[in-house]
Amino acid sequence: MTLYNYQGPLPHDQRPPRPRVARCGTLPGYKRHQRLKEPVCDPCRQANINECRSRRGPSAEVERIRARFAYFRKAEARIDVGAEVNAA
Numbered sequence: 001m002t003l004y005n006y007q008g009p010l011p012h013d014q015r016p017p018r019p020r021v022a023r024c025g026t027l028p029g030y031k032r033h034q035r036l037k038e039p040v041c042d043p044c045r046q047a048n049i050n051e052c053r054s055r056r057g058p059s060a061e062v063e064r065i066r067a068r069f070a071y072f073r074k075a076e077a078r079i080d081v082g083a084e085v086n087a088a
C-alpha cells in the first residue's frame with residue numbers, strides 16, 4: 001500500500017486483533033500474574049499495594065495524630081480570645 005491508494009481506516013472486522021495483555025505495573029497486571037500462577041513482579045506488587053492503600057481508610061496511627069492536632073487547634077481557639085485580653 002502506498003500513500004496514493006490509501007482507502008481510509010480498515011473496517012472493524014478487517015482489523016488485526018490487538019493483543020489485550022494487562023501491562024505490568026498496574027492492578028490488572030498484578031491480577032494477571034495471580035491468574036497465571038506466576039511470581040508477581042515488583043512494579044505489579046507495588047501497584048497492588050498502592051491500590052490497597054488507596055481503598056483502605058487512614059490507619060489508626062494517622063487517626064490518632066489527627067485527633068491530637070484537632071485537640072490542640074481547639075485549645076488554641078480557646079486561648080486566643082484577643083490581644084488585649086492576653087496582655088492584661
Ligand SMILES: [Zn+2]
Binds near residue numbers: 023029033042043
Ligand atoms: Zn508484572
